[in-house]
Amino acid sequence: MTPGTDGKTMQNGMTRDAFEALLACHGAELEAWPAAVRTAAADAFALGAEGKSLIAAERAFRRQLESAPVPEAGSAAFLGCLMDIPANHAQAGAQNTQNVIVRGLGAFADLLLDGHKLFSRTGIAAQVAASVMILVVGVMIGMGNPTQDSAELDLSSSLFASSDLNLGGQ
């Protein structure tokens, strides 16, 4: 063992601080460490007296942490409250509606791709329903955006206003 330049012990290039950081990150059980750091740490520290003492201190620290358990009183009632949630809360409707639309479009696409289904009774009924829907939607859009009355529409008015031609004089 040789002292590090910062006064900390150092073995095979690993400082005590670095070894403690590895203990903090990966725990006191070296078998659970990533292979690369386990080998380096074992070479450097873990097999020596100082390494063993640090590992023992880490185990004691973890035990101390575990000495503060979570209160168990009321756990069963709490689980009961969680179980009641579906009875008291509706699932997000938008998602369900979206799922229904996506499923419907998927089924219609399947129908179009399958020749047998396309000309079955169900297929023909679906095609008729789709055609009627398209017709209704088209009519509704048309009613919502009427064209201008023919009397108001004078395509020629802008044509000759800016022109040098004077047809009236001929």
Added chain:
Amino acid sequence: MQAQTAQRANVMTEDPADEALVRRVAEGDRTAYAMLVRRHGLRFRALAYRMLGAVDLAEDAVQDSFVKLWTHAARFDPEKARFTTWFHRIVVNRCLDEKRKVTPVALPEGYDAPDPAAGAEAELADQGDQATVRAALQALPDRQRMAVALSYFDGLSNKEAAEVMDLKMKAFESLLVRARTNLKQQLMAEKDRLFTVVD
């Protein structure tokens, strides 16, 4: 027919993966939801308790998180994350929201703080290390406490915990090391304080 019955029995008895259960929850399956509650309810209650330091706050936070699971299960994408990572994020974010809400209560004018020496001996005898550890944990900054709770108490791997906290692995590990150093200092200071008042 017998084969079909046997297959159906297998499906009923085997433990479906969390991700499959969430998919069923999204379709309104209450049985799948109940299985998730039984599997994870108390684990997340414990995690929230470590974060918030009070059972009632912890239970509220986890209850809100399960409401979110029930109402928005369709948002879960198993290709992006495991269920536990996704749900950890929900619970952890809810806990952080709760921490932001909790503001110190102003003491009334003329308030006379109790003498710590009076209860210290009983505190040592009754609660020993438990009170010390709880106080040390609660004294940590929120993100450090979260790192300790996820890694030391909840048993997540560093990779999983880093994902939950949306950090790179190295950043999470350095957060954990800082938390551990702080925690050790807090524990030492707390012990010194208790022994001082007893002396």
